[in-house]
Amino acid sequence: MPGISNAARLITFHVTRYNPETDGAPYLKTYAVPVREGMTVLEGLHYIKDNLDSTLAWRYSCRMGICGSCGMFLNGRPGLACNTQILHIADANLTVAPLPNFEIIRDLVPDLWTMFDKHRSIKPYILRINEAEINDPAGEFYQSPQQLESYLQFTYCIKCGCCMAACPTLATDARYLGPMPLTAAQRYNADTRDEGRRERNALTGTSTGVFRCHYAGECSRACPKGVDPARALQLLKRRLVLDYLHLARRIKRCEKLHGPGQGKLLPDIAAAPKGTVG
Amino acid sequence: MNRTKYWTWHMAAGVVLLFLLGLHMLIMHMVGTAHWFAPYGTEPDSLQNSLFRDGKLFFTVTYILLLGVALYHGLYGLRTILFELTLKPAFEETITVVLLVVGLGLFGLGTWAAVAAHGIALAGARG
Amino acid sequence: MSQINRYDNRLGIWGWLGGGRWGAERYAYILHRITGLGILFYFLLHIVVTSLRAKGIYLWAGHGFLHQPIFEFAEYVVFAAFAYHACNGIRLVLVELGFAVGKPIEPVYPYKTSLNVQRPLLVCMMILTAVFLAIGGYAALIE
Numbered sequence: 029m030p031g032i033s034n035a036a037r038l039i040t041f042h043v044t045r046y047n048p049e050t051d052g053a054p055y056l057k058t059y060a061v062p063v064r065e066g067m068t069v070l071e072g073l074h075y076i077k078d079n080l081d082s083t084l085a086w087r088y089s090c091r092m093g094i095c096g097s098c099g100m101f102l103n104g105r106p107g108l109a110c111n112t113q114i115l116h117i118a119d120a121n122l123t124v125a126p127l128p129n130f131e132i133i134r135d136l137v138p139d140l141w142t143m144f145d146k147h148r149s150i151k152p153y154i155l156r157i158n159e160a161e162i163n164d165p166a167g168e169f170y171q172s173p174q175q176l177e178s179y180l181q182f183t184y185c186i187k188c189g190c191c192m193a194a195c196p197t198l199a200t201d202a203r204y205l206g207p208m209p210l211t212a213a214q215r216y217n218a219d220t221r222d223e224g225r226r227e228r229n230a231l232t233g234t235s236t237g238v239f240r241c242h243y244a245g246e247c248s249r250a251c252p253k254g255v256d257p258a259r260a261l262q263l264l265k266r267r268l269v270l271d272y273l274h275l276a277r278r279i280k281r282c283e284k285l286h287g288p289g290q291g292k293l294l295p296d297i298a299a300a301p302k303g304t305v306g
Numbered sequence: 307m308n309r310t311k312y313w314t315w316h317m318a319a320g321v322v323l324l325f326l327l328g329l330h331m332l333i334m335h336m337v338g339t340a341h342w343f344a345p346y347g348t349e350p351d352s353l354q355n356s357l358f359r360d361g362k363l364f365f366t367v368t369y370i371l372l373l374g375v376a377l378y379h380g381l382y383g384l385r386t387i388l389f390e391l392t393l394k395p396a397f398e399e400t401i402t403v404v405l406l407v408v409g410l411g412l413f414g415l416g417t418w419a420a421v422a423a424h425g426i427a428l429a430g431a432r433g
Numbered sequence: 434m435s436q437i438n439r440y441d442n443r444l445g446i447w448g449w450l451g452g453g454r455w456g457a458e459r460y461a462y463i464l465h466r467i468t469g470l471g472i473l474f475y476f477l478l479h480i481v482v483t484s485l486r487a488k489g490i491y492l493w494a495g496h497g498f499l500h501q502p503i504f505e506f507a508e509y510v511v512f513a514a515f516a517y518h519a520c521n522g523i524r525l526v527l528v529e530l531g532f533a534v535g536k537p538i539e540p541v542y543p544y545k546t547s548l549n550v551q552r553p554l555l556v557c558m559m560i561l562t563a564v565f566l567a568i569g570g571y572a573a574l575i576e
Contacts, residue, residue: 046440048438048439048440049438051438052438053440054440054442126442127442128442128443128444129442129443129444130442131439131440131441131442132439132440132442133439138442139439177536177537177538177539178536178537179537180537180539181537181538181539181540182537184540196459196462196463197390198443199443199444199445199446200390200391200392200443200444200445200446201389201390201391201392202392202443203392204390218537229310233308233309233310234308234309235308235309235389237309239309239310239313240390242462242465242525243458243462243525243528243529244455244458244459244461244462244463245456245458245459245462245546245547245548246455246456246458246459248546248547248548249455249456249546249548251544251546253540254540254541254542254544254546255540256537256540256544256546256547258534258546258547258548259534259535259537259546259547259550260537262528262529262530262531262534262547263531263534263537265529265530265531266529266530266531267531268310269310269313269314269317269530271310272310272311272314273314317526317529317530320522320526321526323519324519324522324523327515327519328519331512331515335508335512335569335572351493353491356486356491360486373480376476377476380469380472380473380476380477381473383469383473384469384470384473387466387469387470391446408477412477412480412481415480415481415484416480416483416484418484418487419483419484419485419486419487420487422487423486423487426487426489
């Protein structure tokens, strides 16, 4: 490929270190890392662990922006270490810190449990009035492509915590639910199969809920998957206000079930092949 | 849903303030428009013009409306900011009570002053 | 076993003000807060001062106490704060009621977010603020 040089450049990594058993507070330690074009921060950390300091701890898994484990504070911005190229954000110095607004377990490992607890509290799953329908389904719900699009963007969340680290309200307010759980709430509220909006309103509309958001927009800037939590939160607010004023248009919920063998086959689609097993 | 209720009214109050404070600016501070409402000389804040406005029922009613709406918007905004500091619940309750007392107190003071000034201005106009 | 500590890495009020490399809406948000608090402080004093007229005390009439240059300048600062708070407030009401953030879309790289959708509104409102500041400044100078 033209334009990509293989020459290594020395970049100074300023890495936050914290050992819970011996340190009272985190401190910075510097490492000189030879960086080639295209190298990610995650690869830089691996270089440090392999060659310079084997005690460095961080969390990662997939190395390709899917698992959401390696969210870090890179040069003052939250992002995934695995899809941030060092030379895109650093000339000579790179600060690597754990995500703020969480407790630090060790070095670059934040404790994400507060986020997951909040996520669980907003009931991030399809709620139906008739529970038997979910527990013992007789078929599938109809949903048009337009109905799918009204929440699809918010399903791409990988729970990396970057939005929670970027949020200015969470910087001081430990009780605020935060962008990620509230985006999940909007994802299920907007889903036409779901009937739990009013149940979730009781949580998202309270003093710890979505009205703590003042549209600083940092969550959407930080999100490595383009989920756009800021948009989800404003749409959630709109719905809450309309619900309060009794102005909301009734959204038609999925009622009809699509059982096996009930669907109509479109004329230009061939029939499914016969089963080969059983 | 409490928060939804208060925040909805906070936004509504903001929109009302946009018009009322805009009018306030046109009357009191914009040289180009202030003389429309000030029959005595060019200074909208002279003694005569103050008395003229206090004598009009429209101004007295609008003052009280502006006072109430602005106090709600301002003090609720302050409460929102303070509550984002993760304070102790007891302290938060104290803040709510203090802001409520301050707000109602100032609303009472301002309403009393507007009504009293209305009376003074009318008495002055009668001679 | 020795004591296992946890370090609370919350950014605090510094997280409101800066805390990193942030974007335009972040600064709009913090300025909205500062101007709001400033206007509220002025407003509470304003209620008390204007209420004195019921007792016949007019601190502002003629060449009164409040016509010293320092107060004239402070008045302009309050006006500027109001102009910004009002214009940015219009944007916030539109955004928070979901009118200016656009519909959910499939995220395709490079990501376009609701921030891009409302950015023209932000720019318009900042131009409007500048216009009001210029008009107010002109009015204050010829007075």
